[in-house]
Amino acid sequence: MHRAFFMLMMIVTSVNSFGQTTTRGNTTKYSYPRIVAKIHLTGQTSAIPTTTILTPKKNGLFRISAYSSITAPGCNDGGAWDLIFGWADDAGAEQTPFLEPPFLLGCGWVPPYDHITITLAVRDNAGMPLTYSVANGDATGSTYELFITIEQLM
Numbered sequence: 338m339h340r341a342f343f344m345l346m347m348i349v350t351s352v353n354s355f356g357q358t359t360t361r362g363n364t365t366k367y368s369y370p371r372i373v374a375k376i377h378l379t380g381q382t383s384a385i386p387t388t389t390i391l392t393p394k395k396n397g398l399f400r401i402s403a404y405s406s407i408t409a410p411g412c413n414d415g416g417a418w419d420l421i422f423g424w425a426d427d428a429g430a431e432q433t434p435f436l437e438p439p440f441l442l443g444c445g446w447v448p449p450y451d452h453i454t455i456t457l458a459v460r461d462n463a464g465m466p467l468t469y470s471v472a473n474g475d476a477t478g479s480t481y482e483l484f485i486t487i488e489q490l491m
Contacts, residue, residue, distance in 0.1 A: 370400065374487040376469070379408070381481050384473040387423065389466040390487055396462050398490040399424075403483070405442050406452035411478030412444040418481055419472040422457065425465035433457070435472070444479035458490070 374391045393399075405420055420440045423432045433440050443451040461467045469485060 370488040370490045372486060373399070373489045374485075376483065376485040378484070379482040381471070381483060382479070384418075385469070385471040385483075387421075387468050387470040389468050390485065392466045393461055393463055393489075396460065398458060398460050399467060400488045400490055401455070401457045401459065401467075402486045402488070403455040403457075404452070405481055405483045407442060407444050407450035407479055407481050409480035410444055410450055411480070412476040413478075414445065416444050416475035416477070416479070418442040418444065418476045418479075419474050420453065420455070420483070421470045421472060422459070423466075423468040423470075424459045424461040426460045426462060431459070441474075442476075442481060444476045444481070 376390065378385075401422055403420060405418070418441075419435060420442065421433055421435060423430065425431065439453055439455055442453050445451065459467070467487065471481075471483065
């Protein structure tokens with residue numbers, strides 16, 4: 338009886354192990370996706386000039402996740418902050434649209450105050466900076482916060 342049970346367990350164990358691979362000898366240094374940069378800014382009341390987030394050493398695919406919110410209104414009617422990302426792929430320099438949704442953060446007086454959530458995938462070439470900036474579209478007088486996470490996908 339014990340021998341039959343033992344044989345049954347051996348068969349079940351061996352069936353479950355077919356098709357599995359081992360990672361021995363795997364020299365991969367990184368797994369993907371992985372976070373490569375974070376930005377956390379609060380209490381912002383002015384534009385942010387073009388700022389480098391990272392400059393990859395190899396070509397890569399990156400996911401940009403951004404959240405921005407008005408924390409105190411105060412701008413002119415129709416005023417907005419414009420979040421702009423820049424990178425360079427095989428076609429050359431690229432940039433998100435200027436003063437167009439979903440990258441536009443309105444700063445009106447009526448609650449709930451505006452917020453934006455963005456997820457964007459970009460291919461950035463080696464040695465070319467991935468950048469961000471915030472332009473002031475008649476938004477003086479308001480306060481915003483900005484959170485950005487960059488993940489390398491491959």
